[in-house]
Amino acid sequence: MPDLADAASIRAAVADLPVAFASVTAAAGRIAGRVERAPLVASLNLTERCGHPVHLKLETRQPVGAFKLRGAMNAVLALDEPARRRGLVTASTGNHGRALAYAAREAGVPAVVCMSALVPLNKVEAVRALGAEVRIVGRSQDDAQAEVERLVAGRGLTAIPPFDHPDVIAGQGTIGLELIEDLPALALVLIPLSGGGLAGGIALAVKTLRPDVRVIGVSMERGAAMAASLKAGRPVDVTEEETLADSLGGGIGLSNRYTFPLCRALLDEVVLLTDDEIAAGIRHAAMEEGETVEGAGAVGIAALLAGKVHADGPTALIVSGGNIDPTVHRRIVKGDFA
Ligand SMILES: *Cc1c(COP(=O)(O)O)cnc(C)c1O
Numbered sequence: 031m032p033d034l035a036d037a038a039s040i041r042a043a044v045a046d047l048p049v050a051f052a053s054v055t056a057a058a059g060r061i062a063g064r065v066e067r068a069p070l071v072a073s074l075n076l077t078e079r080c081g082h083p084v085h086l087k088l089e090t091r092q093p094v095g096a097f098k099l100r101g102a103m104n105a106v107l108a109l110d111e112p113a114r115r116r117g118l119v120t121a122s123t124g125n126h127g128r129a130l131a132y133a134a135r136e137a138g139v140p141a142v143v144c145m146s147a148l149v150p151l152n153k154v155e156a157v158r159a160l161g162a163e164v165r166i167v168g169r170s171q172d173d174a175q176a177e178v179e180r181l182v183a184g185r186g187l188t189a190i191p192p193f194d195h196p197d198v199i200a201g202q203g204t205i206g207l208e209l210i211e212d213l214p215a216l217a218l219v220l221i222p223l224s225g226g227g228l229a230g231g232i233a234l235a236v237k238t239l240r241p242d243v244r245v246i247g248v249s250m251e252r253g254a255a256m257a258a259s260l261k262a263g264r265p266v267d268v269t270e271e272e273t274l275a276d277s278l279g280g281g282i283g284l285s286n287r288y289t290f291p292l293c294r295a296l297l298d299e300v301v302l303l304t305d306d307e308i309a310a311g312i313r314h315a316a317m318e319e320g321e322t323v324e325g326a327g328a329v330g331i332a333a334l335l336a337g338k339v340h341a342d343g344p345t346a347l348i349v350s351g352g353n354i355d356p357t358v359h360r361r362i363v364k365g366d367f368a
Pocket of ligand 1: 324
């Protein structure tokens with residue numbers, strides 16, 4: 031990581047990155063009016079605790095309940111006409127799969143989502159309800175991904191991956207533009223970190239406009255692939271483990287091209303949390319902020335509550351998503367999570 035006290039070195043690093051700031055501003059124009067401009071709301075409770083203004087960027091308010099709609103919408107709208115006619119494909123069963131199905135339907139583009147036979151029926155139905163064709167193949171995520179590759183080769187479908195794609199990253203980066211517009215005094219941003227599309231995109235926008243803003247990625251302690259990769263200096267695999275922040279699981283890809291270089295150049299720090307700390311974040315969101323937030327979306331709140339990050343000025347937390355099993359949510363809010 032560069033010396034982030036030095037604005038000139040950041041500007042030089044940004045100029046060298048595999049995704050350009052201009053792609054983020056182009057994405058903002060493309061997706062305007064097709065995704066929500068999620069509200070940035072003050073948290074009185076966290077502001078009081080931290081002694082600095084703390085704001086929540088509520089991406090839970092997107093139509094599919096997560097920020098992933100920004101990247102998916104930008105990637106779909108960036109396709110040329112022949113690619114639109116042939117259609118899209120992905121193997122994601124989570125927030126990206128839903129976002130891509132929604133974006134494709136809005137744009138009138140056919141979409142196929144490949145899933146293994148082990149994916150729970152509620153996830154299958156959620157994607158189907160958004161108008162995508164669901165193809166059940168094999169018994170693992172690898173089998174589903176192999177089907178994606180067959181459809182790309184055989185039918186000329188365009189695969190849109192969940193994070194390591196310039197248009198996806200640029201779409202997520204539009205959050206950074208909105209933060210600087212809405213909170214010009216911004217000093218610190220906490221961003222949930224998995225594959226790094228969200229953190230890489232936001233950091234690209236924020237550091238280009240305001241190199242002095244600290245940008246920190248937040249992951250769970252166990253199975254944090256980007257944190258392990260940054261430490262190793264190259265993309266590495268980690269063992270996937272159960273976590274309350276289920277949207278933060280999974281690897282970054284050993285042949286990662288975009289998000290690893292972005293995160294390496296632009297993140298000031300990565301903070302890791304236990305499941306107990308994440309549960310406290312979910313509980314705080316429900317009890318103090320009146321927001322239903324999934325584990326991945328609560329890590330910014332959790333990092334402040336756990337004292338693992340100290341706010342030193344106006345702070346924005348990216349509340350990235352709200353898709354949590356209601357039964358699990360109720361149990362956590364009641365406090366019987368261990
Ligand atoms: C995908 C996702 C993340 C992580 O985004 P990356 O771009 O993979 O780092 C965080 N929160 C939620 C709710 C997500 O769906």
